[in-house]
Amino acid sequence: MAVIEAAPPPAGAGARRLAWRQAEVVERVAETHRATTLVLDVPGWPGHLAGQHVDVRLTADDGYQAQRSYSIASPPEVPRLALTIVRLERGEVSPWLVDEARPGDRFELRGPIGGYFAWSVTAGGPLLLVAGGSGVAPLMAMLRHRAASGEAGHAVPARLLFSSRSFADIIYREELERLGSAPGGPAIVRTLTHERPPPGWRGHARLIDAPMLAEVGFPPAAAPKVFVCGPTPMVEAVAEALVGLGHEPGRVKTERFGATGGE
Amino acid sequence: MSGEQASSRLDGNAAGGLLREVFAFDATAARATCSGCAKTAPMAELRLYAIELGAILRCPSCDEAVLRIGRTPRGLWLDLRGAATVAVSAGAP
Numbered sequence: 614m615a616v617i618e619a620a621p622p623p624a625g626a627g628a629r630r631l632a633w634r635q636a637e638v639v640e641r642v643a644e645t646h647r648a649t650t651l652v653l654d655v656p657g658w659p660g661h662l663a664g665q666h667v668d669v670r671l672t673a674d675d676g677y678q679a680q681r682s683y684s685i686a687s688p689p690e691v692p693r694l695a696l697t698i699v700r701l702e703r704g705e706v707s708p709w710l711v712d713e714a715r716p717g718d719r720f721e722l723r724g725p726i727g728g729y730f731a732w733s734v735t736a737g738g739p740l741l742l743v744a745g746g747s748g749v750a751p752l753m754a755m756l757r758h759r760a761a762s763g764e765a766g767h768a769v770p771a772r773l774l775f776s777s778r779s780f781a782d783i784i785y786r787e788e789l790e791r792l793g794s795a796p797g798g799p800a801i802v803r804t805l806t807h808e809r810p811p812p813g814w815r816g817h818a819r820l821i822d823a824p825m826l827a828e829v830g831f832p833p834a835a836a837p838k839v840f841v842c843g844p845t846p847m848v849e850a851v852a853e854a855l856v857g858l859g860h861e862p863g864r865v866k867t868e869r870f871g872a873t874g875g876e
Numbered sequence: 877m878s879g880e881q882a883s884s885r886l887d888g889n890a891a892g893g894l895l896r897e898v899f900a901f902d903a904t905a906a907r908a909t910c911s912g913c914a915k916t917a918p919m920a921e922l923r924l925y926a927i928e929l930g931a932i933l934r935c936p937s938c939d940e941a942v943l944r945i946g947r948t949p950r951g952l953w954l955d956l957r958g959a960a961t962v963a964v965s966a967g968a969p
Contacts, residue, residue, distance in 0.1 A: 668893040726892035729904035729920035
């Protein structure tokens with residue numbers, strides 16, 4: 614195919630273009646020592662699907678702009694957007710969002726973005742979610758959406774396999790425990806990869822591997838819809854193991870983030 | 877997803893916003909066939925490089941640059957020479 618060069622459309626043209634909007638921080642929630650959730654009010658937000666993300670753009674006083682993508686952790690049913698952000702050392706965007714942003718502060722975002730890594734109850738299941746570190750955020754939006762959908766949500770069998778470095782690094786730990794023990798709730802299986810688990814730990818203590826996926830995941834014959842999100846090496850190892858177990862590659866959807874990121 | 881480094885290994889999901897500046901629909905689920913090795917993959921599953929000045933989406937199998945988007949002062953520059961075809965499903969949002 615050829616090369617296409619496009620001038621920006623005139624102002625006002627193309628109502629379907631993705632607009633930058635002002636987001637206002639309304640609440641900060643400390644999730645772990647490195648991860649913070651910002652709850653945002655975004656006037657004019659058109660709504661989203663669980664699993665989608667936004668682009669965030671910060672502009673410095675001298676006009677310098679830095680832009681990053683963050684998954685939406687809140688479900689479509691909640692009008693305010695929640696972004697869960699892990700502070701990356703030497704990052705240009707995450708340190709400000711995690712350490713500095715306070716209620717009343719504003720920044721620009723655009724979205725929702727991405728119809729590929731997205732799920733809704735109407736798409737059905739079974740639903741197999743595999744998360745590493747802050748890769749749990751878009752999958753949490755799916756579980757929150759499922760929980761907010763009542764009987765229709767409960768009718769979709771759902772399992773989450775969630776890998777964290779240590780017990781203290783488990784994002785959404787208490788909410789996941791509540792979801793998992795609620796009637797009709799998803800099965801939640803956790804594994805810790807870098808630190809010895811605390812006494813009484815009920816979960817795994819190693820990197821996610823094929824035996825763990827075979828034990829936790831649905832059998833390939835059940836044709837689960839699979840979403841894998843985490844650091845690149847984890848995502849690729851999990852996707853490869855799932856295909857090796859017999860899951861159809863087209864049903865294993867993946868989303869990667871940088872190796873400096875969350876897990 | 878939280879890509880903080882331009883050189884980090886991300887995928888086409890993170891280019892969804894930039895793709896939306898080029899295409900009138902969400903292109904992350906559109907399936908591109910690599911002109912190098914003929915592998916077909918959703919744009920979201922292509923490997924993403926260099927988001928700051930635009931994006932290069934590479935084939936996960938052979939590393940061919942399937943799609944390149946450059947941002948210039950005059951606008952966007954789209955190079956699809958690495959894509960033999962791009963298939964968009966009828967229901968694309």
